[in-house]
Amino acid sequence: MSCILHIETSTAVCSVAVSEEGQSIFVKEDFQGPSHAVSLGVFVDEALSFVDNHAMLLDAVAVSCGPGSYTGLRIGVSMAKGVCYGRNIPLIGIPTLEVLSVPVLLYQELPDDALLCPMIDARRMEVYAAVYDRSLVVKRKTLADIVDENTYLEYLDKHPVYFFGNGATKCRDKITHPNAHFIDNIYPLAKMMFPLAEKAVANRDYKDVAYFEPFYLKEFVATQPKKLL
Numbered sequence: 591m592s593c594i595l596h597i598e599t600s601t602a603v604c605s606v607a608v609s610e611e612g613q614s615i616f617v618k619e620d621f622q623g624p625s626h627a628v629s630l631g632v633f634v635d636e637a638l639s640f641v642d643n644h645a646m647l648l649d650a651v652a653v654s655c656g657p658g659s660y661t662g663l664r665i666g667v668s669m670a671k672g673v674c675y676g677r678n679i680p681l682i683g684i685p686t687l688e689v690l691s692v693p694v695l696l697y698q699e700l701p702d703d704a705l706l707c708p709m710i711d712a713r714r715m716e717v718y719a720a721v722y723d724r725s726l727v728v729k730r731k732t733l734a735d736i737v738d739e740n741t742y743l744e745y746l747d748k749h750p751v752y753f754f755g756n757g758a759t760k761c762r763d764k765i766t767h768p769n770a771h772f773i774d775n776i777y778p779l780a781k782m783m784f785p786l787a788e789k790a791v792a793n794r795d796y797k798d799v800a801y802f803e804p805f806y807l808k809e810f811v812a813t814q815p816k817k818l819l
Contacts, residue, residue, distance in 0.1 A: 701750055718732060
């Protein structure tokens with residue numbers, strides 16, 4: 591197991607956590623944002639002081655890498671890179687929609703054939719969403735969806751599908767299939783990143799600190815129709 595600093599800034603919530611031996615041991619969260627430019631530096635300084643004061647060796651930094659807020663992701667990734675450079679430790683990038691799924695998998699009772707559809711609000715009736723099974727195997731990659739009653743029928747006709755995240759609330763009136771279930775108050779939080787980060791460490795799945803960017807800023811946006819940007 592490793593000691594990892596986690597940074598999550600993809601939505602209006604700003605959060606920082608430290609995990610060691612697979613357990614969250616330090617957490618700071620601000621739900622009053624977006625206030626990443628003000629809060630993140632303070633939270634990271636407190637987290638690093640906590641690590642140093644307890645004579646722990648920080649092994650890596652994990653950062654949520656999108657999709658999400660353009661500004662929030664830039665701030666979070668810049669901070670993560672700075673810590674990695676300063677301490678000469680590796681960088682881990684965790685997809686935001688996977689981070690959103692962790693509390694659902696940990697704390698919700700789901701049927702064996704359930705599918706998860708985390709959603710990040712993209713304004714109007716648009717969301718960034720993906721579809722996973724209970725093992726977080728991708729059943730449909732992240733896309734920008736314009737949501738109507740037919741958007742997820744191919745999954746809803748065969749499985750119970752659980753929708754959550756800050757983009758899900760506005761979809762309740764559109765997605766009325768009997769297999770559609772909505773879970774409220776699910777946020778991407780740093781303290782939920784550690785299972786995914788530990789897996790990345792075990793697989794040595796690290797990012798190039800010099801060139802890493804949130805995929806929302808590069809690969810994802812570059813492939814979307816201009817009207818969604």
